[in-house]
Amino acid sequence: MKMTSIISVNFNQPEVTIAFLKSVKEHAGEIPLEVILVDNGSKVDHGPEFLATFPGLIYLRSAENLGFAGGNNIGIERATGDFLLLLNNDTEITPNLIPVLSEELDRNPEIGLISPLLLYYDQPDLIQYAGFTEMNYLTCRNKGIGNMEHNSGQYDQASRETAFCHGAAMMCRRTDLERVGLMEAHYFLYYEELDWCEKFKRAGMKIWFSGRTKVYHKESVSVGKESSIKTYFMTRNRMLFIRRNTGWLNTLLFSLFYIFIACPKQMLVYLKKGRTDLIKWVMKGLIWNFSHSNQSADLGFKI
Template sequence: MSLISIITVNYNQPEVTVAFLQSIRRHAGDLPVEVILVDNAPQGSYESQFTDVYPELIYILSEQNTGFAGGNNMGIRHSGGDYLLLLNNDTEITEGFLTALLDEMDANPQIGLLSPLIKYFDEKDRIQYAGFTPMNYYTARNNGIGNYEIDRGQYHKSYETGFCHGAAMLCRRKDLEAAGLMETLYFLYYEELDWCEKFKRIGKKIWFTGKAVIYHKESVSVGKMSPLKIFFMTRNRLLYIRRNASFLQKIAFSVYYTFFVCPLKIVQLLGKRRPGLARQVFRGIQWNFTHSKNSTDLGYKGI
């Protein structure tokens, strides 16, 4: 049976990551698995905590915080599996999860990237992700499928979807080598959407299966309204369009986003007395007008 490389990134969340490793230990079964953990700029020494739970762990220390894409790319470079499964460290898998994912991939060679049904860890009957609709490149908007619905089995099936979810993505190594790694210039947010676009360009499909389930502790890493999140969500939404849309779509979206969406967001944040967050919206837009779409200057201090 083919080796599965499970890759995760820790950023100063040792307790969360320990729980993640414990879930892998409980539910991986007899499948051939290697677990690779990239420790992004840790403030302490966490390796022993992780290896106590998972002695076979491949532990990689990164002196710098390279973000979601950079950390996963580092793990990918150290992996040996024919299948690569990228899992957030704030997730926990369930019984039969890995087998269901592999069965789906084996049944359909056209699948490039595959994500499972994702449910909220704190409300285990609530769905977070059952796929995404296609992107409207004029507004950079699409919709999540099933979000916050009660799980009644309505999505316990498989189908093509607009995009995978960054919390859990499976691919074949041979497809990854053709599509390429994730782009580190995003640092946080939208890198998985950009990655899906890469797989689409090599003729592969983006797929969802509700036959595999995972629980997600959403927004553990950066907080629900942190300056870091506001900056990169603003910056990367426009950057994604700049990298993946047609010329006409880029122009239309840039006008819509710069002169309507972001000013409205700034006014709302100022009304809530959050001037620091409003400043990050402005900075996220400003970055795109002062940097190329391939710039490696992240534009955010303190990371």
């Protein structure tokens, strides 16, 4: 049986990560498996506790916070499995997760990346993800399929192509990365998994959703606490994604929309909310794109 490498990243969430490791230990069964945990520059090294929770864990520690993509890339480069399963540390798995996803990849060589059904951990009958609609590249907007629907089994037999995977849970073949490459670490936060999906598509592979298995995600239904880091990277990376993944004409049309409609609208929202402190971060995220190449490693934000 082929081996799967589970890769996850911890950043200052030891309790959440320990619960994740316990979930893997409980539900992975006898499947050939290696589990790789990357600590992304946490203030305190909880390595001994992680290793005690999951004997045999491959624990890697980065001296600095490299972001979602950078942390996962460390794990990917260390992995030896035939399949790579990237899971957020705030997820808990189910017993058939690995068999179903790996079976889908074995059965259909056209699949590049695949994600399962995601349910909210605190409201397990509520769907977070059942796929994504196609991107409107002129606005860089799409919609989540199934999001906030009551789970009544409507996606249990679904196995279909979708526009994008969900970064909380996605599997690929290790050999495919020889063509596709790693995630782009210079996104740091937000849009990196969408960009990775685009890379798989350009390599001629499909993005897939399977409702035949599921993962519980501890992200809150009301997630979205506004902050300078979220505002900056959301603004910066929405435009960076378009610059990296569309032609010059689309980028120009998007830029006009973004500069004169989307960003002013967002600033007005912050003004009405009394969050004038965030307006400058919209501006900074926008300006970064006009002063940096789309390959720049300069984040423009002090982490």
